[in-house]
Amino acid sequence: MTTLGWWQARRAALLIFMVVLGAALFGFYLAFSFAESERKRDLLAWQKQLSVVMQSRLVAVEDWVGQQQKVVTDLAENGSLQIYLTEISYGVVQDDVTGGAAQLGYLENMLNVVAQQNGFAAAQGRADVPVNIDRPAVAGIVLTSPEGDVMVATPNMPIIAREILRDYQRQIQQGLEKRNFFGPFVGEDGRAAVAVIAPIAAIQPLDEGGAIGYAIGVRPLGDDLFDRLRQPGEISHSARTYLVRQRGAAIEYLSPLSYAGGIHAPLQFSLSADTPSLAAAKLLKKPGSFQQATAFDGRKVLATGRQVGGTDWLMVRTIDAREALGAISQRRNMILTISSLLILLVSGAVLLVWRHGASVRVAAAAERYRHLAEKLEKVYGFLKVVTDCQPTSIAAVDSQGHYTFANRQTAADVGMPAQDMIGRAMRDLLGAEKATPLEEANAAAVESGQPIMRMRSVEHSGRQRMIKSDHIPLDKNQEGMTDHGVLMVMEDITELVSEREKREQNLRHLVTTLATIIDSRDPFSTHHSKRVAEVAETIAEEMGLKDQDVETAEIAGALMNLGKIMVPRSVLTKPETLSTSELTVVRENLAKTAEMLKGIIFDGPVLQTIRQVHAHWDGSGMPEGLKGEDILMTARIVAVANAYVGMTCARAYRPGMPIDEAMVLLLKDVDKRYDRGPVAALLNYLDNKGGRARWQHFADPAA
Structure with a gap:
């Protein structure tokens, strides 16, 4: 086949494939779009029906x-009841009330009649029950004093009335929304009951105002309520309406619930509010919403809910999702069937296209691999020239630890020609002791998929050398790769490490010298700089900061007062209160500390820390407006350390402040001057890690 014919065949196959695939995808999109629109339409219709x-x-x-x-x-x-209680509220003894016996009898009869007519009286017991057997107190009406003493009550009044009164008065005392309807709760006979309370006002209010008594009614829940949950003319077999409320972490069901095993009586069934996808739990969080959730018996349902006014009840209305969405499910199944047939047709078309182009692809693959082999050979040669010019050891190994590439330096380190190393295991050429750390690092790089760096000390020619190795994972999906491999770049950095250690040691000596100079200038604050550095370092370590940040906090703490060397000694040693001009001199020279150090190279942000050490958490310090998280953590730490040392260290003119008193002052300024993190870390170190014993000498003037 000519090149032109090959390209024409490939283009034709590709065109057929794209057309058929596009048509199939478009049909699939239309089918599911239609199904989704039908589903939304049905859900909206059910939402409206449930809401009505x-x-x-x-x-x-x-x-x-x-x-x-x-x-x-x-x-x-x-009116009669108010007159009777008004007299008593004015201090008249109940027996001395005008017409007391008659009024009392009238009120008792009135309570009994009201209770009998309105469901606040217990059903009459059986005549054959012995009179000496106590019947449960399940309902009644009672009139009480503001203190809860019974004035008048129907026979066999439940004692829970006192609890209702206490709950009602607690609402008033706490300024909560007043609710005079309570329950349901479990009555003495085990059935659910509710209570209503109403305050009784005086005919002529007393000076202090308020209720002169309370009327409390208790009655059981019955069919006169539960029948109202049933929708007249209900035709659905799975629709249910019931009442719930939340008590702590539980959801209580307040009305009878029918299920496959029988009926749950009110208050005899509850579920955790954390029950996954529970309809009642979702609706309690969002009353009035429409939910697809799970009913109390595990059925998938459509649900909506409303808050019942004057109560803590939520009314829930549900219908079985299978009943509500049965039609749309059938339509969806039909759509899926049609879509599957379309996919089969597309697959058949793709197979035909693939078969037509198979011979073309085989020829093309052979040609492509030949070009790839030539390309890889050239790349390998180029890579070999480049890496052989490097003073570092560069090698690649496969997932089994066998060399796949080695430059000239690697071959020299092993003592073998590079071409002879290919295919050999590192362990065989280097020995187990040297190969093991390299194999572990390679495995970690492959597992993480990210380059990693390792530092290790090895013996070479009788001397300890510091070797840095970078391990870079090679993805087998990259061109030319057939296995997960690792590229290793190893470099002897002994001289660099030694030079760095010398520089750090010199910097330490410089910092120590400067701190000594600072403290010697001010005899009233001997050792202040060294102690601030020590406390700042400890706080940073306690907070788990990186080594560089710990070092930054320590150095900044030691050097933050370097500007004092510019302040006249007469000002520093003055025992009296400094004048305004003298304070200005001190502050201006302290502000120059960072400028005095800007020629010194630090590993961390020492200069920025010193510039920000007088910044306050609330933005009231210097630099003006710098606050909160915008302040470097090291500056926040040094600020706390400086304040702590300043308060607890003895001076020539005053003793050191006790540690507890100093910590009280620091805690008082948390979120104002100081960040609570460093203050908490300092307090934890003092109380739990021996900090008090370590720094108790701060208070000794001779220390």
């Missing part, structure tokens, strides 16, 4: 709650 039913049931339940509240509220506003 929910609203009608909500009105019915809120009407029931309002009826119970009205019964007790009307009773509290009864």
Whole structure:
């Protein structure tokens, strides 16, 4: 086949493939777009239907709650009752109230009638039950004093009325939203009950105002409420409406729940609020929303909810997702079937195109591999020339640790020609002791997929040498690679390390000398700079900072007061309070510290730290406006260390402040002058790691 014919065949196959694939993808997109639009339309329709039913049931339940509240509220506003309690509130003994016995009897009869007519009285017991057997107190109405003493009550009144009164008065005392409807709670007979409370006002209010008593009604929950949860004319088999509330980490179900195993009575069933995808939990967080969630019995449902006014109840309306979305599921299955057929047709077309172009691809692959081999040979030769010119040892190994490349320096280190090393294991050529750390580093580089660097000390010609090795993973997917390999670049940095150590030692000596000069200038603050450096270093280590940051904090702490050498000794040694001009001289010269050091090269941001050491966390320090996280952490640490040393160290003119007193002052200025992190680290070191014993000599003037 000519080159022109090969290209024409390939273009035709590619064109057919792209057309068929494009048509299939477009059809698949249209099919799922239609399914999604149908699903959204059905969900919207169900959302509207659930909302309409929910609203009608909500009105019915809120009407029931309002009826119970009205019964007790009307009773509290009864004129005879108010007159009776008003007299008692003015200090009249109950037995001495005008017409006391008659009024008391009238009130008892009135409470009994109201209770019987409105569900606040217990159902009459069986006649054959012995009279000496106590019946559970499940319902009733009681009038109490503000202190909770019973004034008048229906027979067998539940004792929970006192708890209701305490809860109501606690709402008032704490300034909470007043709610006079309580429950449900478990009554003495084990059934759910609710309570309503209403304050009774005096006919002529007392000077201090407030209620002169309370009317409290307790009644069990029954079908007169639960029937209101049922939608008249309900045709759905899976739709349910029920009441829930959240108590701590649990969701309580307040109305009867039917399930496959029977019926849960009110308050006899609860679930954790953390139950995954629970409908009630989602709706309690977002009342009024529409959710696709899981019902209490594990069914997938569509759900909505509304808060019941005057209560802590949430009304939930659900319908089984299978019933609601059955039609859309069928349509989706049909769409998926059609889409699958389209995919099969596309696959068949692709196979035909592939078969047509197979011979072309084989020929092209052979040609491509030949060109690749030639290219790799040239690249290898070029790489060999370049790496042989390098003084470093450069080698590549495969995943088994066998050499695949070695430059001239590597061959010299091993003592073998480079071509003879190819295919040999590092362990065989270097020995287990030298090869093991290299193999471990290579494995770590391959596992992380990132270059890593290792430093190790080796013996060479009777001397210890410091070797730096970089291990760079080679992806087998790269051109020319058939296996995961690692490129190793090794360099002898003994002289560089030695030079660096000398420079660091010289810098240490310089810092120590300068700190000594600083402290010698001011006899009132002997050792101050050294101690600030020591405390700053300790705080930085306690906070887990990197070594460079620890060193920066230490050096900045030692040198932060270098500007003092520019201040006249007469000012530094003056025992009296400095004048305004003298303070200005001190501050201006301290501000020059960073400028005096700018010719010295530090590894970390020492100069920036010194410039920011007088910055305050709230921005009130210097430089003006610098605050919070914008201040270097090392500067925040040195500021705390400087303040601590300044307070706890003895001076010629005053004793050192006790450590506890100094820490109280530092904590007082947290989030104002200081960052709480360094202060907390210092406090932890003092209390838990021997800091007090280590630095107790600060308070000794002779130390």
